[in-house]
Amino acid sequence: MPLENAPTLTLHHADSSNSGAVVATGIWQVHALADRDAIKTIIKTLASLKDNPKLAWDLSGIVSLDHIGAQMFWNCWGKQRPAQLTLAPKQEELFKRIEQACVAQVVKPRRSRLTAVMILGFGIMSFFEHLRGFIGLIGQVVQDLLRFARHPITGPWREISANIFHAGFQALGITALVGFLIGVVLSFLSAQQLRTFGGDMYLVNILGMSIIRELGPLLAAILVAGRSGSSITAQLGVMRVTEELDAMLVMGISHGYRLIMPKVVALAISMPLLVVWTDAMALIGGMVSAKMELNLSARYFLQKLPDAVPLANYVIGLLKGVVFGTLIALVSCHFGLRIKPNTESLGHGTTTAVVTAITVVILADAVFAIIFSDVGFD
Structure with missing residues (x-):
């Protein structure tokens, strides 16, 4: 039909x-x-x-x-x-x-005809473009800090406290575990070499200088960059994807004062404390390994440590913590604010932020080593 x-x-x-x-x-x-x-x-x-x-x-x-x-x-x-x-x-x-x-x-994808010189040029242009944005972000944070200092009562105390909890307190477990294991490994390997030359007493010097001055701050910074840095970038990226950042601007809420500055302050406060915590756990691991390998008692270890490591090295380690925490927060926020409103950009931006933060931390550590090369070796 x-x-x-x-x-x-x-x-x-x-x-x-x-x-x-x-x-x-x-x-x-x-x-x-x-x-x-x-x-x-x-x-x-x-x-x-x-x-x-x-x-x-x-x-x-x-x-x-x-x-x-x-x-x-x-x-x-x-x-x-x-x-x-x-x-x-x-x-x-x-x-x-x-x-x-x-x-x-x-439409078929066009074959790229970029030469090596053009690729290098684009890379240099991208670097300076990121550098310009990063310097602008630093200036914005400085302005927000001055505003916070002038009006502390109306400051973002709740945001700072929340970021200290997430970036600092919740990182105690992983930093303690890694610090302890690094202390055990470093002490074990050093003891094997020192035993050959009869220099058992110098194990405290090696562990104290290497952990308090270098390894402790660097390990804590790398762990925080991978853990908290990625979290900061992902948080800002999701806010970009869901248009929360645009909504904040419409309501007259500053991104820098309510989002970026609290994260920078929180990591600048948390990182030195995490450095002290990581140093302590690494030294405990070193003491355990020294007791097992060289039969050095914990009392001997603790008595020799202040003489083996001058006070300047503790100060350098804490200063590194402040600088590393500030750099990690700035780099993470920089890439978080540059994420485009799509999921692909979110994943790429988070990965780039973590890699860049770790690279910047290592570069900053090298700068510290050059500047303070004659400090703390009395």
């Missing part, structure tokens, strides 16, 4: 030059095209009219048209609009979507 308003094609005024007009009527939707006999006829008719640029098409008489029916016409036209085409207003939007999808599939 034929369906009411069945899809039909009518060719008018055809002549020997293959010119004419094709008028489509009826319902061109998937349920109407499901009729086996009707679809065979339509496919045969469309095949005979395929790739004929002289035909004029009139689809304005179609009662309703969905994507399936429109795709049949599009394939018949050779995936491009014919020169003479009449559409209803609703059909125009449907064919525009099909046309855009077709263009997206046809």
